Amino acid sequence: MSKRTMIHQLRPSVLRTRGAVVAAGMGAVMVVGAGAGVASADAGKAAQPAVVDAAAAVAAQADAQATAAKAKAAKKTAKKTAKKTAKKAPAxxxxxxxxxxxASFAQGGAMWSAKHSGQDFAVPIGTQVKAAGAGVVVKAGPNGGGDGPAYGNAIVIKHNNGKYSQYAHLSKINVNVGAKVKTGQNIAKSGNTGNSSGPHLHFEIRTTPNYGSALNPMAFLRSAGVNL
Incomplete structure (x- = not known):
């Protein structure tokens, strides 16, 4: 066989071998590429839950902070309201x-041995009697609480400004000596006990706890802002 014939026969064989090698190489590349793509997709899928969890945590923290801020604001508002209410509460x-x-203060007449020492409020028996101001009960009981039988059942309260208030002719006493009372607190029920011409409350403002130190109670209450 001549050299030329041998060369012609070898060329197709070589080309086929090279083609097979190239094809195999491309297949390997394609396989590797596909694997890399799948791995990349899987990695992306695995990363997604972490991102979602982080976002949820941030949202939950924001909600908690907002709730705490609202609670703080509500507490502050309640505090301000309580302060305003306390300021508005009358003394x-x-x-x-x-x-x-x-019968008014200093009124004369046969009913009294001297001029009238207080202000009378005509009310039905059993009407709630309130402490005109905050203070401490220093007298409470029959015989005017110690001021004499003309007052019937009576109470005397010492106030923070050094003045005293007296409530007389009561049908029922709801406080004891030493009790601390608030402004407007129910302390007794009105009646007709003692030297009384009919159901009423006899009310005095005094400079001492005892009879004989009375001031004009209407003038005092009006000066304290009470409308009568």
Missing amino acids: WVKPVTKYTLT
Whole structure:
């Protein structure tokens, strides 16, 4: 066989071998590429839950902070409201709510051995009697609480400003000596005990706890901002 014939026969064989090698190489590349793509996709899928969890945690923290801020604001508002209410609360009030004014302070007449020492509020028996101001009970009981039988059942309260208030002719006493009372607190029920011409509350403002130191109670209450 001549050299030329041998060369012609070898060339197709070599080409086929090279083609097979190239094809195999491309297949390997394609396989590796596909594997890399799958691995990359799997990695992306694995990363997604972490991102979602982080976002949820941030949202939960934001909600918690917002809730805490709202609670703090509500507490602050409640505190301000309580402060305003405390400021508006009156220091002095009327001893009874519904009444008819009868015998007034310093009024003269056969009913009294001297001029009238207080202000009378005509009310039905059993009407709630309130502390005109905050203080401490220093007298409470029959015989005017120690001021004499003309007052019947009576109470005397010492107030923070050094003045005293007296409530007389009561049908029932709801406080004891030494008790601390608040402005407007129910302390007794009105009656007709002692030297009384009919159901009413006898009310005094005094400079001492005892009879004989009375001031004009209406003038005092009006000066304290009480409308009568």
